[in-house]
Amino acid sequence: MTVPLLSARGLRLAFGGVKAADGIDLDVMPGEFLAIIGPNGAGKTTFINMTTGYLRPQAGAIEYEGQAILGLAPRAIVRRGIGRSFQLPQLFTEHTVLENAALAIAARAGIWSPLVPLLRPGYRRDAMALLARFGLEGVAEARADALNEGARKLADIAMAVALEPRLLLMDEPTSGVAASEKMGVVETLVRVLREAGVTAVFVEHDMEVVARFADRVAVWSQGRILTLGPPAAVLADPAVRREVIGIEAAAAHG
Template identity: 75%
Template structure:
């Protein structure tokens, strides 16, 4: 596999707090990379730097060999990098189908309040996208009436409508009911892998990480303190103690 995104020696501090303290990370094409770590470790900061929402004070980020630092978020999206947020960014007064169609229109650069939203071409692509995500039954529901799992899938479907090669997700299962979580995860993993999309995702649920990640990067105080396959990283005693919260002698839930 080739390197798709490369971060080199990223440095960023907010006052005396180092959100990035020498981050070096290569994201490989078509992999699913999970980022885990305690709150405040700098996980979301990395996603924000990679998508143009924050600029590091030093270091570089390249995508397919091209420097992305200093570029606007919209320009980065056009390069093939998309993201989803911890809180779904939906047009709540519109239906799921309308949200998907707006994402398609935005990708084509034709979104306007003065143009018909559900053009046949936009509608057809939006309906196909919703079918891939198992959202056809919810197509005509308003976004503000959805449960959290459906909201998350709709949000990620809108990101996929941009046809990215790389998708960065900030806690894709946050707020999703425990009974729905694995179904949501398996759906998004299936769709992204079928589309050949590389995924980097921040996650706190170790069962989710163990289920779909190819590699796991552990953040701690702005640094990567462990990196490797999930079976290796999640079994590390230090990771179990400091990140997962398992004390010596306990059986890791993720490995159950």
């Protein structure tokens, strides 16, 4: 039997009267791409925040590779191999894309060398190689705040990938990306993650992306997992179509 890479049990978290997690049980299997869908406010980002140590659930447990990670600081969780990207890309906006990537490469090795330049030949080469994997080598010298949304999303994910995570949690990797670029962005990141053997959990509103790239889909609603299964079955489920995709279709086209 395959052992889950990530295992969440009974996660509960309420903000005032709003239940952002109301008994979440979820296993993420090694190598899979798991999509999380659901209306706004369903608790999708909360799940990512709890898994990465940004929020602490009021009850429940999370294990990663068989070890409890609840209560660890985000940076301790990152060091264990869980990466994350953000709905609003968290780039160092006053740095160039290359410097962003190099800082992520340096972070993997430990940044505590105060006298050797960040853009030393080794880091520069590794950073350029990282950017090339994401097709970003052309914008390496551009300032991070000058990129279009698709490139910013990819750069954000590249920084997480630089740490060589085994599990990557992505919060809406295509939100804000122009429709014409969206599939290109997803194809790029899926290719890179598959090549690197990274397991991925991603929150997504675009059902076409989910249908094409997810191995399994978890449907979130009011802090609970409504249903979980292969995309074809889940997306055809009348309840999901009525309660989630109806809203999703409107959101994706609005």
